[in-house]
Amino acid sequence: MGKALAVSPLAPASFPNLPEIGGVEIATVAAGVKYKDRNDVMMARLTPGTAMAGVFTRSATRSAPVLDCQEKIGGAFDQGAAILVNSGNSNAFTGGRGVESVQAITAAVAKAADVPVERVFTSSTGVIGEPLPHDRIIAKLDELSANLAPGQIEQAARAIMTTDTFPKGAGATIDVNGQTVRIAGIAKGSGMIAPDMATMLVYIFTDAAIAQPALQAMVSRLTDKTFNCITVDSDTSTSDTLLCAATGASGVAVDDVPAFEDALHAVMLDLAHQVVRDGEGATKFVEVTVTGAASDDDARTHALSIANSPLVKTAIAGEDPNWGRIVMAIGKSGAAADRDRLSIRFGDILVAENGWVSPGYSEEAGATYMKNPELTIAVDLGLSDGTATVWTCDLTHGYISINADYRS
Amino acid sequence: MGKALAVSPLAPASFPNLPEIGGVEIATVAAGVKYKDRNDVMMARLTPGTAMAGVFTRSATRSAPVLDCQEKIGGAFDQGAAILVNSGNSNAFTGGRGVESVQAITAAVAKAADVPVERVFTSSTGVIGEPLPHDRIIAKLDELSANLAPGQIEQAARAIMTTDTFPKGAGATIDVNGQTVRIAGIAKGSGMIAPDMATMLVYIFTDAAIAQPALQAMVSRLTDKTFNCITVDSDTSTSDTLLCAATGASGVAVDDVPAFEDALHAVMLDLAHQVVRDGEGATKFVEVTVTGAASDDDARTHALSIANSPLVKTAIAGEDPNWGRIVMAIGKSGAAADRDRLSIRFGDILVAENGWVSPGYSEEAGATYMKNPELTIAVDLGLSDGTATVWTCDLTHGYISINADYRS
Numbered sequence: 001m002g003k004a005l006a007v008s009p010l011a012p013a014s015f016p017n018l019p020e021i022g023g024v025e026i027a028t029v030a031a032g033v034k035y036k037d038r039n040d041v042m043m044a045r046l047t048p049g050t051a052m053a054g055v056f057t058r059s060a061t062r063s064a065p066v067l068d069c070q071e072k073i074g075g076a077f078d079q080g081a082a083i084l085v086n087s088g089n090s091n092a093f094t095g096g097r098g099v100e101s102v103q104a105i106t107a108a109v110a111k112a113a114d115v116p117v118e119r120v121f122t123s124s125t126g127v128i129g130e131p132l133p134h135d136r137i138i139a140k141l142d143e144l145s146a147n148l149a150p151g152q153i154e155q156a157a158r159a160i161m162t163t164d165t166f167p168k169g170a171g172a173t174i175d176v177n178g179q180t181v182r183i184a185g186i187a188k189g190s191g192m193i194a195p196d197m198a199t200m201l202v203y204i205f206t207d208a209a210i211a212q213p214a215l216q217a218m219v220s221r222l223t224d225k226t227f228n229c230i231t232v233d234s235d236t237s238t239s240d241t242l243l244c245a246a247t248g249a250s251g252v253a254v255d256d257v258p259a260f261e262d263a264l265h266a267v268m269l270d271l272a273h274q275v276v277r278d279g280e281g282a283t284k285f286v287e288v289t290v291t292g293a294a295s296d297d298d299a300r301t302h303a304l305s306i307a308n309s310p311l312v313k314t315a316i317a318g319e320d321p322n323w324g325r326i327v328m329a330i331g332k333s334g335a336a337a338d339r340d341r342l343s344i345r346f347g348d349i350l351v352a353e354n355g356w357v358s359p360g361y362s363e364e365a366g367a368t369y370m371k372n373p374e375l376t377i378a379v380d381l382g383l384s385d386g387t388a389t390v391w392t393c394d395l396t397h398g399y400i401s402i403n404a405d406y407r408s
Numbered sequence: 409m410g411k412a413l414a415v416s417p418l419a420p421a422s423f424p425n426l427p428e429i430g431g432v433e434i435a436t437v438a439a440g441v442k443y444k445d446r447n448d449v450m451m452a453r454l455t456p457g458t459a460m461a462g463v464f465t466r467s468a469t470r471s472a473p474v475l476d477c478q479e480k481i482g483g484a485f486d487q488g489a490a491i492l493v494n495s496g497n498s499n500a501f502t503g504g505r506g507v508e509s510v511q512a513i514t515a516a517v518a519k520a521a522d523v524p525v526e527r528v529f530t531s532s533t534g535v536i537g538e539p540l541p542h543d544r545i546i547a548k549l550d551e552l553s554a555n556l557a558p559g560q561i562e563q564a565a566r567a568i569m570t571t572d573t574f575p576k577g578a579g580a581t582i583d584v585n586g587q588t589v590r591i592a593g594i595a596k597g598s599g600m601i602a603p604d605m606a607t608m609l610v611y612i613f614t615d616a617a618i619a620q621p622a623l624q625a626m627v628s629r630l631t632d633k634t635f636n637c638i639t640v641d642s643d644t645s646t647s648d649t650l651l652c653a654a655t656g657a658s659g660v661a662v663d664d665v666p667a668f669e670d671a672l673h674a675v676m677l678d679l680a681h682q683v684v685r686d687g688e689g690a691t692k693f694v695e696v697t698v699t700g701a702a703s704d705d706d707a708r709t710h711a712l713s714i715a716n717s718p719l720v721k722t723a724i725a726g727e728d729p730n731w732g733r734i735v736m737a738i739g740k741s742g743a744a745a746d747r748d749r750l751s752i753r754f755g756d757i758l759v760a761e762n763g764w765v766s767p768g769y770s771e772e773a774g775a776t777y778m779k780n781p782e783l784t785i786a787v788d789l790g791l792s793d794g795t796a797t798v799w800t801c802d803l804t805h806g807y808i809s810i811n812a813d814y815r816s
Contacts, residue, residue: 057739058740058742059736059739059740060738060739060740060741060743060744060745060746060747061735061736061738061739061745061747061750062739062747092732092735093732093735093747093760093763093764093765094763094764095748095762095763095764096763097764098764127732128732128735128736129731129732129735129760129764129765233718233719237736238735238736238739309643310641310643310718310803310807310811311641311643311811314807314808314811314812315811315812317808317812318811318812320812323537324500324501324535324536324537325643327469327500327501327536327537327646328467328469328643328644328645328646329643330468330469331465331467331468331469331470331644331646332466332467332468332643332644333468334466335468336468337468337469338468339468339469339470339501340503342469352501352537354503355501355502355503355504355506356501356502356503356505356506356537357501357537395718395808395812396808396812397805397808397809397812399718399722399808400722400725400803400804400805400807400808401805403718403719403722403723403726404722404723404725404726404728404803404804404805
């Protein structure tokens with residue numbers, strides 16, 4: 001840690017105005033888990049009846065808090081719930097002591113927030129392999145409980161940051177048959193977490209009324225189109241967690257309301273894009289779209305192969321319209337492709353087709369396009385109708401500096 | 409291209425003394441395909457009766473020369489053969505014109521070297537998407553043929569270099585029942601090939617007598633243990649080619665001689681390691697060994713996940729004993745792992761076990777170990793007896809500079 005990182009050039013101008021969500025109270029505090037002089041713990045208390053859905057890292061070495069959340073998610077939720085998140089220590093790969101920390105925190109939160117321990121969800125993000133000083137967190141729970149209040153979501157977004165260079169929030173307000181439903185979400189992303197890997201944490205609140213299984217299905221479905229379509233460096237954290245709490249305070253049932261799913265999709269996509277925009281060392285935000293693949297799965301495989309390729313990502317960093325590296329990434333992906341049927345576009349510029357560079361393409365036009373901070377790479381495989389879109393950033397000296405140099 | 413790269417700090421002290429292989433004649437020439445003032449084409453002529461085996465990139469966008477070689481490999485070989493390789497242009501993604509170039513070159517080589525066109529194998533490495541100026545190569549074929557001579561393998565190793573920082577050779581001489589069998593091989597590796605991806609080319613010659621199917625099986629088997637176990641940046645070239653020519657000049661049949669396979673294995677491993685040692689920007693040579701996996705395939709998946717992880721590779725570049733990133737890479741690989749049963753060693757230093765840092769581990773010992781230019785990372789998963797070893801290098805500012813900055 002130590003020196004603060006400059007705010008990403010791809011950051012939004014400011015934190016958005018997010019709607020207040022009925023049934024959600026939030027508080028933050030400085031517990032000194034690792035960081036000094038900043039809030040590093042957030043608590044959210046959710047009203048009885050809240051439906052809670054979650055999506056978690058698929059890592060085989062996931063952290064103690066993730067395992068605890070996974071056990072609890074999906075039960076009946078006719079009582080209140082609480083979320084407690086700390087930054088500065090991930091409580092990952094901490095053996096039996098990590099489990100004890102989760103038990104101690106969840107028991108204390110249950111008491112302080114007056115909810116069953118089975119309804120207390122925790123996340124930890126930061127250094128791994130070091131024991132979590134959970135006493136510091138527990139010592140602050142009474143203060144947190146006393147300060148619980150509506151709003152305060154921007155403070156929560158800031159408290160969960162590690163080396164994120166900006167707080168991430170997104171929201172929506174929609175009309176359902178004349179009634180208002182609100183969504184507000186926060187995320188932390190792929191700022192480097194000294195001395196460890198990037199972790200993505202996402203918390204979304206809505207006052208919609210929805211059955212837990214329907215919410216879970218919706219969140220899982222949307223995660224596949226949002227957070228599972230972004231990549232910074234292909235590495236996967238042991239702590240990635242997304243929790244979505246639907247309090248029902250609006251009284252509007254949304255189980256079968258497409259407009260609600262659309263709005264939730266937009267919020268999740270906005271947060272996912274912000275995570276990429278804060279990718280370590282990122283100077284370019286890149287959308288990779290693949291069409292004409294043999295299947296959607298194949299399209300996704302190609303798109304991720306392009307988005308994860310170090311050679312593609314360094315070319316983008318160098319503002320180099322190096323379409324040959326895209327051909328390479330398609331070729332190596334393992335999904336079906338026909339060299340002579342694929343076409344490549346940078347933005348609106350047709351770069352390659354019919355197995356060769358396009359006759360109308362000029363390197364100058366390509367090079368000019370690559371100077372944009374936001375880029376679109378579109379590949380059509382000419383095989384069938386499979387499509388996918390993923391988002392990534394470039395691979396720069398900044399990434400190396402953040403990840404190789406910070407111990408010095 | 410332009411500025412020459414400094415020789416890798418991991419390079420061998422000098423090019424090895426390689427045995428002359430009976431039945432092999434080599435010549436090199438400066439054809440000016442792209443580079444100035446250096447040899448950029450090599451030709452090898454192989455005596456009648458030579459068995460030729462090959463392994464090629466699995467890329468779906470492989471180059472015209474690769475496709476031509478794949479069609480030809482494996483036939484009966486009672487006549488002579490020739491190999492022609494140019495550097496500076498890969499003739500990849502060059503559409504129908506690329507096929508015409510291959511046809512023109514192979515026809516001209518067949519005539520100049522007096523071998524059937526079905527026995528002419530070509531490789532091209534360098535810029536992709538630009539038409540290969542094959543007339544420049546063809547204009548030099550008479551000179552090449554006139555200069556064909558035994559030896560000259562170091563010159564061949566130099567002629568096929570692109571941005572490799574040193575020529576790569578390895579050889580072996582073994583005794584089979586009182587008779588001598590010789591092997592000599594060259595490779596070019598993962599120096600960046602402006603403006604494109606790294607390509608690996610390997611040519612191995614032996615005077616052993618062996619049936620083509622047996623040679624092919626042996627080369628394929630050994631490739632899985634050597635060249636398929638190295639990774640610089642997880643990207644795969646459209647042009648990767650390995651050709652192995654057994655001339656039979658020794659008169660020693662080796663179809664069932666384990667010592668020959670062992671020697672060929674050692675030559676291929678040596679060349680594979682040299683490719684890693686010349687990885688773009690490499691400052692560390694890293695062996696990753698995984699034991700105790702559920703299967704050999706699982707062990708390999710874990711080992712490659714570690715070896716390809718940008719966060720692991722940047723930590724190594726920073727001489728940071730960041731074992732948490734190794735836990736992360738194991739967790740994300742998709743293969744079976746149990747967080748609480750795995751152990752991690754840096755060299756002889758036990759770093760982590762029982763789901764946590766080892767009680768006897770000190771960060772100071774880890775940090776001192778990481779200063780070595782050659783590192784071993786060993787993971788035991790504690791599940792079963794699956795094993796794998798792969799080799800990689802670190803990810804440095806040099807990699808970014810080579811791949812992002814060269815157009816400027």
